[in-house]
Amino acid sequence: MPGLNAKEIRKLDPAERQKKLEELYNEMSSIRVETATGGGTQNPYRIRNVRKAIARILTIQHEEEMEASE
Numbered sequence: 345m346p347g348l349n350a351k352e353i354r355k356l357d358p359a360e361r362q363k364k365l366e367e368l369y370n371e372m373s374s375i376r377v378e379t380a381t382g383g384g385t386q387n388p389y390r391i392r393n394v395r396k397a398i399a400r401i402l403t404i405q406h407e408e409e410m411e412a413s414e
Contacts, residue, residue, distance in 0.1 A: 347393065347397075348364070348397045348400060348401070349400075350400055350404065353400055353401055353404050354404060358405075358408075361401055361404070361405065364397075364401060365398065365401050365402070368394055368397055368398050368401070369398065371394055372391065372394045372395065372398070375390060375391050375394065376391070379391075
């Protein structure tokens with residue numbers, strides 16, 4: 345899931361985008377808990393990919409809000 349690109353995100357409707365965003369936030373919090381308990385992650389780049397996917401979704405949502413307000 346974290347390997348989302350902008351084209352895939354733009355194809356989603358706003359409700360699906362919000363659902364993906366919630367899933368990514370949940371995944372990020374589980375990764376952080378896993379790391380904080382001393383377990384470490386199997387893939388250290390996973391948190392980076394999740395954070396980037398969240399940023400992409402938020403950026404696209406903001407762009408669409410700005411277009412709608414013009």
